[in-house]
Amino acid sequence: MNSSTSPESNVSGNSKLSRFCNLDPNNAQQLKIATLAYIGFNFLLWTVLAILSQTAPHKDNVEELFWIQHFDWGYPKFGPISTWWVYAWVSLLGRSFWVTYVAGQINVALMLLVVWRISLLIMSPARALMAVVLTSLITYHSINGIQASSNLLQLFPTALFLWSLLLAVRNQNWWRWVLVGVTGAICLLTKYSAGIWFAVMGIWVLTDSRMHSLKAMKGVFIAIAAGVIATIPHILWLIRENAPTIQYMRFQVSGEINHMSQVAKFIASQMGKLSPIIIALLVLNFTFRRGPHDMMAPDVKIDQPKEMRFIAFAAIGPMLLTSLLGTAFISLHANWATSYFIMLGAFALRWVPLVNERRALKQVLRIGLALNITIACGTALYYGLVADLMSKTPRANFPAKQLGSKVDQIWKEHSEGPFKIVIGETWIAGVASVMSKHQPLVVPYGNYAEAAAVNPELVRRCGAMVLVDPSEGKLNPNMRAFLERAAKNGSFNIPWNRFKQKPLYEVNWAIIEPEIKNACPQ
Structure with missing residues (x-):
């Protein structure tokens, strides 16, 4: 029996999907x-x-x-x-x-x-x-x-x-x-x-x-x-x-x-x-x-x-x-x-x-x-709608754009030089870097060994912003050392939801001022 004449194919034979599925194996x-x-x-x-x-x-x-x-x-x-x-x-x-x-x-x-x-x-x-x-x-x-x-x-x-x-x-x-x-x-x-x-x-x-x-x-x-x-x-x-x-x-x-x-x-x-x-x-x-049973055939x-x-x-x-x-x-x-x-x-x-x-x-x-x-x-439905409606916080619905805008605003208000470096845990520092209009370099966890594009001299010339997610727990020594150098600090909250004002995501920030004025490369 030819499957192209079966009742099953006649039901949807006019659809593009049916024509695509009904291919000639030869x-x-x-x-x-x-x-x-x-x-x-x-x-x-x-x-x-x-x-x-x-x-x-x-x-x-x-x-x-x-x-x-x-x-x-x-x-x-x-x-x-x-x-x-x-x-x-x-x-x-x-x-x-x-x-x-x-x-x-x-x-x-x-x-x-x-x-x-x-x-x-x-x-x-x-x-x-x-x-x-x-x-x-x-x-x-x-x-x-x-x-x-x-x-x-x-x-x-x-x-x-x-x-x-x-x-x-x-x-x-x-x-x-x-x-x-x-x-x-x-x-x-x-x-x-x-x-x-x-x-x-x-x-x-x-x-x-x-x-x-x-x-x-x-x-x-x-x-x-x-x-x-x-x-x-x-x-x-x-x-x-x-x-x-x-x-x-x-x-x-x-x-x-x-x-x-x-x-x-x-x-x-x-x-x-x-x-x-x-x-x-x-x-x-x-x-x-x-x-x-008559569909069984020796042509395989x-x-x-x-x-x-x-x-x-x-x-x-x-x-x-x-x-x-x-x-x-x-x-x-x-x-x-x-x-x-x-x-x-x-x-x-x-x-x-x-x-x-x-x-x-x-x-x-x-x-x-x-x-x-x-x-x-x-x-797509879960990450695009359901997660927010249920107040879930998978990273796929993280308020990345809001974080980038807020970080740029803080830098503009508290520092005069170009925003070149952001220091923090992989997620928050990385997201801020990508979403910031300045696209700063990242020093993950404050570890220079993981940031070949950044060295101490560049931090001295350009300063840096340190971002901390308090929920991450105890900071490592590198992060604490950077925070101790900061001249300004604060915190802000942004809603981790596209439809509601909660739950809130808390971020602590600190700014390290350049040690040499006007020395940061543009």
Whole structure:
């Protein structure tokens, strides 16, 4: 039976959505256009709704926006790639919060594009499109997709690494192994957790029969050499700066913990992030069981078994290895798994019933679009309206614009020179910097080591504003030292709500006067 004549399609056959979902699985060009259209729609859906609904971004976005004020081969917590990525988009579009949403979602879109290209090497174009749709439903790629964190921005580099590795194993060209090394280096320079990927895919390489020769293994050494060469500038930066990123990594993974309990929480958190794709698979199987049995057909193109091992390693390997390490060695953080599920959509196709491809593709598109739109609109509605009506205070509805205006007003009233430097906790200082018309440099927590663009001499010449959120608790010694130098201080309150005058957000401020009059560079 042809699904185009079924009662189901006749009901909505005239709608654009129905025509989009009712694709010909044998028309590769049509499927290519549909895949690109879906990726573009996904990008616009999440980016536009975030811009319209959220007044402030995730804390990591704010952090990247003040790190880009200094261009270097490394930053206090991570390698340079994520910051360079944000820097590129800010250079093009300006230093605003919404630009970080664009940067995050373009990264997701490019990752989905690479997932599609990898899938085309292994399965039919129809199933490759289904893999893209299922991958897009994972919470890390949707709700978290507007975060400009190193975890999120590792998605595209990791996808490139997987793609280049698969092509190198299949074709065995030396230059492909060079690409493996370079993409691996980009992955590592985004976040060191790329080491998990290297271990997992290294095991796959060693177990793949195509690599069981000296000639093939030479390619691995070429990749390692290329990767090391590509990371040399960062290594030199580590030596020069006393390796702050490695110190931060040690801090993140250390601590006295109940390992088994934390692993259980880690896995439970990941199941929550994967819930949309799980729901999609359950609905798909339910609808197919209820459908007519004569829809079952032998026209399904079976995926290449050898390459499905690659998909399996990529889809579940990083999660398994991280959980294993967490049982005895390291502390675990849920967001570390952000890049772990890039190939899970392709892997999940084994749970999509082997029915007529036209019908399967139609159902995947319908369910995927329905879930994606529902989750996106629900998220935007919560942050754009419900949170304020319920007097909730997630950072996404923070009064960023009001804070920037108030800070500028205070500086104008109490200081004569240019507003060049703001000192404070990452969030309040970073938001003030972005929203101020002066775009001051940031010294997070009063720590010069985290603000390469600022030095004590610049503070002496230009002065600074110190901002304190009293709810943060006890101040560190650096912050106390700056406050002791302040000549003027005060406080103000702004409503953390777009519709009500409460709850109020309290801010303490202090101004450090320049020690040298008229010496601050304009």
